[in-house]
Amino acid sequence: MEPQGRGVSESPRIEWAEGGLQRDARWRSEAAVPPPRRVQVVDDTLPADTAYRLASEGTGLLWRSDFQNARQLLQAMARRADRKPRKPPPPPSSPAEAFHLHRQAQGQRSRVLGKVLVELEGDYRIALPRAPDLRAACAQAWGPPDGRPSVASLRELLGLVGAFEWRRKGVAIPALGAAPGNRIHPHYGVFSPVRGEYLDLIAAAPLPSRELAFDIGTGTGVIAALLARRGVQRVVATDQDPRALACARENFARLGLQDRVELLEADLFPPGRAPLVVCNPPWLPARPSSPLEHAIYDEGSRMLRGFLAGLANHLAPQGEGWLILSDLAEHLGLRTREELAGWITAARLRVVARDDMRPSHPKVQDASDPLHAARAREVTSLWRLGHGVTQQ
Ligand SMILES: C[S@@+](CC[C@H](N)C(=O)[O-])C[C@H]1O[C@@H](n2cnc3c(N)ncnc32)[C@H](O)[C@@H]1O
Incomplete structure (x- = not known):
């Protein structure tokens, strides 16, 4: 069962421990990905290899330092996801199998990269150093803010920014x-x-x-x-x-x-x-x-x-x-x-x-x-x- 709201709203919630306190917030995922059950609060001392391993195991990485460094971490993780395996798998037996394997690999890649998480304030502001102002992009995709904090994957947030630009241009x-x-x-x-x-x-x-x-x-x-x-x-x-x-x-x-x-x-x-x-x-x-x-x-x-x-x-x-x-x-x-x-x-x-x-x-x-x-x-x-x- 996904953790659900406590009478506040029907949206899924994400829970984590931080500074000795138990915290929770609304979980936002347009791709309808459930919130990760395990969440670790992380900063830019986290090596990319460790981040990649934790994310592959399903742990959400709630980012608490410089926003631009989180983007770099995501890129480093993407390079790891795109590495060719040392022992290549046998070639697919048919085009249909190639298609299904390709989609499976894409799904796995996006599950792992979607584990880098960012908290948004109740007005969609991001309280991290060097964070851009994504309020307009979030409001366009999600509707007006409801005044309560929420957590989303950094990858989804970057997608919103791309969509915002397409819509503008x-x-x-x-x-x-x-x-x-x-x-x-x-x-x-x-x-x-x-x-x-x-x-x-x-x-x-x-x-x-x-x-x-x-x-x-x-x-x-x-x-x-x-x-x-x-x-x-x-x-x-x-x-x-x-x-x-x-x-x-x-x-x-x-x-x-x-x-x-x-x-x-x-x-x-x-x-x-x-x-x-x-x-x-x-x-x-x-x-x-x-x-x-x-x-x-x-x-x-x-x-x-x-x-x-x-x-x-x-x-x-x-x-x-x-x-x-x-x-x-x-x-x-x-x-x-x-x-x-x-x-x-x-x-x-x-x-x-x-x-x-x-x-x-x-x-x-x-x-x-x-x-x-x-x-x-x-x-x-x-x-x-x-x-x-x-x-x-
Ligand atoms: C491939 S998109 C094409 C959109 C547009 N006609 C174009 O060529 O760019 C298919 C569209 O059909 C809509 N759609 C899917 N099922 C539908 C249905 N049963 N009745 C009406 N629209 C539907 C989707 O929401 C989507 O906007």
Whole structure:
């Protein structure tokens, strides 16, 4: 059982002994990692090897000296985590095994590095020498402070800072037009279109209609915005995640599209039919290891299959459903092309056309990436689907 709040709140608590006193505080983890059961109060006299060993054993290291030295310790621990083992393990027997081993190793790495902990004051200030002011970044990700101290992993805090910067600067989306303001500002925890090449497929495909479109699982709102910019008069965009809805709303307002795009909290489709229904589901069928991975991994292809199964009921008679999907899952042995084709047929749909492109992001070139062989063959497609022959 995780230690829970004592009537103060439902959030998990972390407990530790310090200066002869028993202390506790709210535990913050957006990745839903439970608080460590053992916590040691540490400072910059702790050697990196010892820190790495303790963290590998599951001990939380509550940092009580210079903030920048804690960052350095984290880097030193990361180098240890990334060291090649002296005796290399046998090569994986299949791409699917390589994928699962890779995720396992990533999970283990983040569990260990997540053990360096920092206490935040009730207003998100960090009372350590040379600590930056992270109040705005914390408030953006976690909501306004509640006046009570809390503890979080340093790694998560640094992630919040990165997300804060992305949100402030935004991501340039060339498909939205050349003007400098054509940027999408992703919120913390919302799928970011940094690898936005698939948007070029959406920008180039012939529109079946300019009257109405649905964008299923809108995330930052980027696809809905792109369709509106291409001249679609009305777009209805859905998502289930409140952070995505807030993010998309802000992006539509920033781009001056708020009157043409309607946002709806919905499981997949809004009511009714549209001549164009677009969806970019997570591309890999695997279990998300934290709530933050829900936009990357789609366990059992739930969203993909739900979109395909419901599409015919939400598509106008001559309409097109546009499915954005990479075939990386096929190269990793997690899904077959036959399965996908079977779901399309079973949903009484037919493939009108398919536009393909090869991703050009740096990972494709990285031969040291354990998934390199699969990534090097990856193709991203826009599947244009229409009503198929009604089965008797
Ligand atoms: C891969 S992201 C794509 C986001 C955006 N369309 C884009 O292309 O950048 C998938 C999105 O679908 C949302 N989502 C997942 N399941 C959903 C469901 N059942 N109904 C609506 N949205 C869902 C997620 O919250 C996430 O924002």
